[in-house]
Amino acid sequence: MPFIVIRTKKPNCRYDIKGFGQELSAKMKIDIxxxxxxxxxxxxxxxxxxxxxxxxxxxxxxxxTNTLDFKRQLIQTTATLSEKYFYKEKKSIAVICNLIKxxxxxxxxxxx
Numbered sequence: 001m002p003f004i005v006i007r008t009k010k011p012n013c014r015y016d017i018k019g020f021g022q023e024l025s026a027k028m029k030i031d032i033x034x035x036x037x038x039x040x041x042x043x044x045x046x047x048x049x050x051x052x053x054x055x056x057x058x059x060x061x062x063x064x065t066n067t068l069d070f071k072r073q074l075i076q077t078t079a080t081l082s083e084k085y086f087y088k089e090k091k092s093i094a095v096i097c098n099l100i101k102x103x104x105x106x107x108x109x110x111x112x
Contacts, residue, residue, distance in 0.1 A: 001034040001035070001036070001062070001063070001107075002030065002034070002035055002036070002060055002061070002062045002074065003036045003038075003060075003061040003062070004035070004036065004037045004038070004058065004059070004060055004061075004078065005037075005038050005040055005058070005059045005061075006037065006038070006039050006040065006056065006057075006058050006082070006086070007040045007041075007042065007056070007057040007058070007059075008039070008040075008041060008042075008056045008057070008086060008088075009041065009042055009043070009044045009047065010041040010042065010043060010044075011041070015039065015085060015086055016085055017037055017039055017085075019085060020037065020081055020082070020085040020086075021035050021037050023081055023085075024077060024078065024081055027077050027081070028073065028074055028077055055088075055092050055093070055094060056082055056086055056088040056092060056093045056094070057094050057096070058078055058079070058082060058093065058094065058095045058096070059095075059096050059097075059098060060074065060075065060078060060095060060096070060097045060098065061098045061100055062074070062097070062098075062099065062100065063099070063100050063102070063105075063112075064099040064100060064101050064102065065102065071097060071099075074097075075095045075097055078095055079093050079095050082095075
């Protein structure tokens with residue numbers, strides 16, 4: 001179950017987060033009910049990017065039990081779709097993958 005947090009400066013428009021999730025589901029063959037996405041907007045004055053580029057920072061949280069190939073494909077697909085849905089160039093998108101160890105997630109009153 002990928003949990004995705006997308007951090008970007010507050011835009012002047014609304015992004016199509018649902019479309020992003022649906023296309024990610026289709027491309028990765030992940031049941032849409034297993035994908036969770038949160039947009040985290042910040043004011044431009046609350047951030048500093050030394051490169052002076054307008055960066056989009058994406059954090060993926062997913063189980064360590066996924067294969068390395070799946071993790072890499074998910075990272076690359078997320079970056080590609082982010083360029084399309086959030087109007088950012090690939091070079092200004094950072095995707096960070098945090099792996100969740102078995103037994104370290106509490107979901108539906110159970111450790112997973």
